[in-house]
Structures are given as C-alpha cells and as structure tokens.
Amino acid sequence: MTRPFAPAAERNRQPILEVLRTYLSQAATVLEIASGTGQHVNYFAGELAECHWIPSEKDAETLATLGRGLAGLKRPNVAAPLIIDVIGTWPDLEVDAVIVANLLHISPPETVQALCQGAAGVCRSGGILHVYGPFMREGKHTSEGNVAFDASLRGQDSTWGIRDAEQVIKAAADSGFACLEQIAMPANNLSLVFVRQ
Ligand SMILES: C[S@@+](CC[C@H](N)C(=O)[O-])C[C@H]1O[C@@H](n2cnc3c(N)ncnc32)[C@H](O)[C@@H]1O
Numbered sequence: 001m002t003r004p005f006a007p008a009a010e011r012n013r014q015p016i017l018e019v020l021r022t023y024l025s026q027a028a029t030v031l032e033i034a035s036g037t038g039q040h041v042n043y044f045a046g047e048l049a050e051c052h053w054i055p056s057e058k059d060a061e062t063l064a065t066l067g068r069g070l071a072g073l074k075r076p077n078v079a080a081p082l083i084i085d086v087i088g089t090w091p092d093l094e095v096d097a098v099i100v101a102n103l104l105h106i107s108p109p110e111t112v113q114a115l116c117q118g119a120a121g122v123c124r125s126g127g128i129l130h131v132y133g134p135f136m137r138e139g140k141h142t143s144e145g146n147v148a149f150d151a152s153l154r155g156q157d158s159t160w161g162i163r164d165a166e167q168v169i170k171a172a173a174d175s176g177f178a179c180l181e182q183i184a185m186p187a188n189n190l191s192l193v194f195v196r197q
Pocket of ligand 1: 035037062084100
C-alpha cells in the first residue's frame, strides 16, 4: 500500500511546527482540520509528543486517504481520525487548539466563516486557532507566485481562490477569536494565530 505523500507538507511542516511550539501548552489536545495525507499530524505528534492529536477529514473518501497515510504509524498520541466537514455539523468535542493548513483556498468562500464558527464551538476559552496558508493582504496578492497560483485555483474550480487574511481575521473576531499574531511564513504563506475569548 502506497502512503499518500504531499511534497508541500514536507517543506512547510517545520516552519509550522515552530509556530505551534510557541502556542501549544503542554499536554494540549489539538484537533487538526483537513488533515489531508496525515503528514503534518504525524510529524507534529512526533515532535510535540506530550500533546494529544485528533486528525480529521471532510468525508469517508478523504478519510480513507488519511487512514492510509496514518496506517502503521502507531503513535499513541494520535487518535483515530474523525470525519469533519467544516461546512457541516461539527462533533461534540472540547479541545485546547484547532489547527488547519491549506484549506481556505481549496474550498468555497463560505468555508472561512464556517471554520471560525465551528472552531469556536469546539475550542475551550483561552484555546488557540491556527490557520496556515497563502492569503491576500487587504485585497492584494503578496507575490507574483500567488497571483499565478490564484488563477490556476480558480481555473480548476470557480469557487476556489486565495482568501483575504483580513476576511479571516474578521470572521474569527465575529466567532469570538482575537488575533494574537500574523506571521509571514516561507513561500509567501501566512500563519494566523487566534485565541478564543
Ligand atoms: C491542500 S489539502 C491540505 C492538506 C493538509 N492540511 C496539508 O496542508 O498538507 C486540502 C484539504 O482540505 C480538505 N477539505 C476540503 N474541503 C473541506 C471541508 N469542507 N471540510 C474539511 N476539509 C476539507 C481536502 O479534503 C484536503 O485534504
């Protein structure tokens, strides 16, 4: 069985880990939304071994891919993956942090608000929401590479596209998350860190 592999996840896992290290408390329970191949959760669970990790994907088909990615890894601090469609009903959970990478440009615009509302429903007061990916700033792309990437996304699916960071910050605030930090990341990406109030 071939383990699914995303080269980008291999490149960005270390910079994302450095942000998470700063914000995750010891023994935090962390829900990952849109886990994809499982490469991130596997790496983070190895490096932050005192935390408890819950991967998730949007439906049975993508959960099967994630299951193949996690198969045989036997990390005691990684729970069985959950089905969570951001736009659907979220499970009844309480976690210390919700993390998500590279979702908002590969989903319709309403995913921004649904993510913030859903995260607010599961994240304890004082907990963290970390959102990573490419974003525009105040309606403008931050690089030529992102202009081309945005055009190619919209060509694949007219509902996809790079979102505006300010739109995410506003949706998060409307759901009770204050923005703690906006961190420029390699390859014209951004980490947005929020705390649940
Ligand atoms: C580009 S991949 C990113 C995977 C991983 N987070 C990473 O950074 O490598 C986007 C992921 O978002 C998931 N996704 C798309 N729409 C979703 C939704 N409504 N709810 C949850 N996940 C979704 C896809 O199934 C896919 O695995």
